[in-house]
Amino acid sequence: MKETLMNPSRSELSRRDLLQFGGLGMLGITLPQLLQAETQSKSRPRSCIFIVQYGGASHLDSLDLKPEAPAEIRGPYNPIASAVPGMQMCELLPRLSRIADQFTLIRSMTHGNPGHDGGMHVCMTGHSQPTEATPYFGSVLSKLKPATVNMPSYVWLQNLAGDVQPRYLSGGFLGSAFGPLRVGTDEDNPAAPEFRMKSFDPPTEVSGQRLLIRQDLLSGIESGQKFSRRPVTNSFGEFQTKAFDLITGPAARQAFDLEQEPATVRDHYGRHPLGQNLLMARRLIEAGVRLVSVTAWAGTPPGEKFRNVQTWDMHGESSGLGSSFGTGAYGLSWALPRVDEAVSALLEDLRQRGLLEDTLVVMVGEFGRSPRISYNGRDHWPACYSALMAGAGICGGAVYGASDKQGAYVQDHPVSPEMFGATLFHALGIPPDTRFGPDGFSFRVSDGEPVQELFA
Incomplete structure (x- = not known):
């Protein structure tokens, strides 16, 4: 490592x-207005699949376990060895552990906004204090390096819920021309048997x-x-x-038609919203879409009533959601195996198709969860959390940064939203000091500098 x-x-x-x-x-x-008139280089440009763990995933129970911490901190899961010596992950992530040499873990993500609305805006803009109109990563990429084929430049698979403003559907100050095409709302998503892509249908009349x-x-x-x-x-x-x-x-x-895929491939990704959305994301990137955001909704267990797509907001029994460590819709024992199945399938599929070299894969939420467990759940925690990055020149088999003994605060090499954003743009071939804006020059793409150590 x-x-x-x-x-x-x-x-x-x-x-x-x-x-x-x-x-x-x-x-x-x-x-x-999803298509831009500009054209770019005819060579294959870099693209991104951004997996949004909406709600805020617990780093302490997935990518940064603390087995030596007290019981009220460490939680019920055990760490397991990965394919990379010294890199341990949760026992519910065995498939990802076996391909740990294909990705990097960042265990020192940090910012100061503990709300879903504000935290999501920080996470998806790469700015610690974004303005209301600061555009998301996908909108910036659509502006600077739009699709070179007749496809939307920016797609968002699966909605977010009502506790965040619909900024993700706009292009910020760049305008709606640079907002995403959204596909899938709640239970109407690619995993549903009767799902059909309707966005390109003309009005019925x-x-x-x-x-x-x-x-x-x-x-x-x-x-x-x-x-x-x-x-x-x-x-x-x-x-x-x-x-x-x-x-x-x-x-x-x-x-957008998953019926084009063999049943075995669909099965490999998992017949749940996250698995089928990630398979669609791979198809879209392959077809020329530049950035696909995927809300990491793990779906609803059989027999359980649908509430919303906010899988990772696991407050536990105090919010009437059941134990964060159970097998309900808001339980890690339900959600993590689906992440393991779907994300590992995506990485393997991209690599086998020769796409991983030009496709950045990111998985992160708006923040992490609190160290101390309360009512079998954890609360919002932006001070320290984890992210997974792969492809597009990112090193494999590495861990960057570290949290303290309780996973509460960053101990080494903090990664701010600005640094994270600069790293993302650098991986996609856009220098962070690139000027853009409504007038074409008022803003920098990022106010941070990329974490160069993450690149091979």
Whole structure:
């Protein structure tokens, strides 16, 4: 194990005229502005699958166990050896333990916001004190390095619940053009037998023939302005063409169709929301999507009533959720085996397909859980928690940073949100000091510096 690594029928059509014609609305398209007109390098760009352990996973019971701590700290699970000497993980993560040489654990993540709403905003922006309009990682990547094929640049699989504001569906100050296409809401997700991707469907009152007629009409409008000097309308026309191709062509639909996968592969990932969402994420990255965020909802056990997708907010019996160490929907004995199954399958699949070299995989929540157990649960704890990173140049078989003896505070090599964000962008080929913003230059991509020790 690497140390420290342990350690658009006049000659010119105005934008206003175009808006009065209805733009994309004439097509009956209600897709968000997911496609950008810019093109980038023709070589395969780096992409990211970001697994969001929404609710805040317990580092003490998964990636950073403390077997020598008192019982009220250490919890009921035992550590097991991994494929990397000196790296131990929870006994409920045997498959991940066997491939520990493919990822790095960061055990010194830290920030100061203990709320789900604020903590999630910190986690997904890479800023300790983000503004209301600070964009998420996927929106920034969509702006700076959009998809080079006719696919959305940014997709979010599975919703978040009501205790966080819907910032994740916007593009922040970059605008809705850079927000994600969200797929899956609560129990309507790729693991459900009757699930079908509906985001590319035109309104029910618009037939395929009417859609073609509307596209021809828009093309005719645009032909009257081919000598226009207005770049906005020209770009808008390109966006229309891409959007039309997206909803009428087969490529995107196939990428979102898990029925294209052999049953054995679907089984390998696990027939639960996290497993099927990660399999879809792999298909999307393979098809050219730049960043896929996946809410790490582990699903609901048979016979248990669905509450929400916040698997990892395990407060225990005091919140009426049952023991955090049980097999209910909010129990680690239910959730961790599904993480083990799905994340290990993803990493192995990416490696076998030659995709891991260009795909960054991240798994982290908005914070960790408190050291002390109360009512068979743990509370929010942003002072110290863990993350898993793999691919895109990240070292395998390493641990970076350390927590103290009780997993309460960072002991060595703290990783702030800014450092984490800078590391993510660096792995994706974007220098942290890259300028961007509504005007193109007012902000840096990150105010931090990447953790260079994490890279091979």
